[in-house]
Amino acid sequence: MIYSIEKRHEFGSGTMTTHYEVRSYTHKTPIGVFANGKTLKSGTKKQCEKFIKAKGIKAETTVFM
Numbered sequence: 364m365i366y367s368i369e370k371r372h373e374f375g376s377g378t379m380t381t382h383y384e385v386r387s388y389t390h391k392t393p394i395g396v397f398a399n400g401k402t403l404k405s406g407t408k409k410q411c412e413k414f415i416k417a418k419g420i421k422a423e424t425t426v427f428m
């Protein structure tokens with residue numbers, strides 16, 4: 364499994380909100396795209412970092428979009 368913390372933005376009604384997600388992926392395709400993603404936790408950056416620490420997993424990548 365490949366784990367990442369990703370920053371997400373949502374737009375609607377003239378506003379933008381930001382949150383973070385801990386995501387898992389099964390593999391990376393030959394062209395470098397993560398495949399079969401699943402959100403494990405959504406919240407603030409601090410909440411996501413606490414989640415990965417509690418689960419004993421290491422985020423291999425951090426993506427800020």
